[in-house]
């Protein structure tokens with residue numbers, strides 16, 4: 134990849150080619166939790182946050198009637214900062230000269246102007262539509278009125294509040310490298326390798342950041358194996374991908390014996406989200422949203438296909454590693470991501486803790502530097518999904534520049550096909566892993582009270 138191509142696919146501010154692509158998709162901008170006074174006491178007084186998304190400075194507030202307002206941060210009068218505005222219930226008033234705006238950006242008052250002034254009617258603050266979905270607020274930064282349908286058919290948005298939990302965290306790196314670690318089926322065998330396994334009974338579904346400790350579906354010689362053992366012992370996955378309406382379906386096969394293969398099917402939702410299994414009944418759908426070119430928030434949706442989740446417990450587990458109110462990890466470059474050479478020698482491949490595997494990924498993406506220099510990398514066969522995704526992105530940039538429709542979620546014509554998408558992790562009969570995977574998906578969906586017997590979206594390829 135040339136340095137110019139790398140610039141093209143990483144820069145996302147207003148006016149950039151890649152930014153124009155990302156602005157064709159709904160973008161997560163905040164957790165609803167960020168407005169919960171129990172988690173951020175400031176919200177009791179003033180439910181308002183300053184945000185930065187796609188290199189744009191914004192202010193997000195909830196008015197007294199519950200409407201969300203997402204506005205440009207600079208006052209349209211003379212540019213003072215509306216993040217310091219007076220929250221007056223029905224709108225936000227700039228403290229400089231008292232101009233007031235409602236959640237839709239309409240100017241309500243310009244009190245310093247003479248009586249009878251019509252100035253107010255001619256002024257609008259730029260506002261962005263907001264949708265509240267499964268505990269996350271999504272904003273639309275594209276052309277007004279051109280937003281594609283929201284993918285309400287995805288499981289992470291169909292699951293009722295009782296079965297879903299959303300969380301986020303900040304990474305000090307470009308959005309694309311944050312996404313590229315999530316769609317890399319080879320890395321768990323190394324980056325997340327545990328040199329020893331923990332007894333499966335000791336792992337609850339909700340254990341924060343311990344996803345590779347859970348059991349893989351299926352058995353080998355009558356025994357359940359934790360994913361960690363499979364990842365460690367079979368580290369050369371046979372990786373394939375297939376196009377799907379939302380992006381790419383990724384399959385990683387790890388042949389274990391003559392008769393058995395481990396299969397892991399995950400999904401890449403173009404341009405910035407993935408879906409992976411956390412256990413047989415829990416998935417993570419994770420978006421990677423540029424704050425600016427060098428910072429990214431990941432937003433995770435945990436979706437349970439079985440019983441309800443304990444959100445309080447899930448949040449508290451994660452708050453051991455991430456600080457409120459801005460969801461900043463406690464580990465980072467400043468403390469070497471908690472690196473411990475003794476642990477690296479005896480317990481984990483990386484040496485950055487066993488409790489929070491999120492920090493492993495954080496190290497991988499942050500240690501490259503804020504924007505990875507892709508002109509100096511050397512890609513191999515195991516990077517084929519990374520390459521395929523970059524080709525899709527370059528293609529989308531070209532399409533959007535030529536005035537065309539961006540792919541996947543941005544294409545309204547595909548809206549009804551945005552279902553699932555499904556994931557699998559398990560030990561399957563080697564010759565019949567595809568059918569076996571479909572059966573697992575069927576069983577998972579049949580067990581989800583909130584799905585009511587919907588057909589699986591997974592069409593695994595014939596093996």
Ligand code: FES
Pocket residue numbers: 208209210211212213227228229230231232
């Ligand atoms: S700058 Fe906001 S009212 Fe004057």
Ligand SMILES: [Fe+2]
Pocket residue numbers: 314315320321324325494
């Ligand atoms: Fe990872």
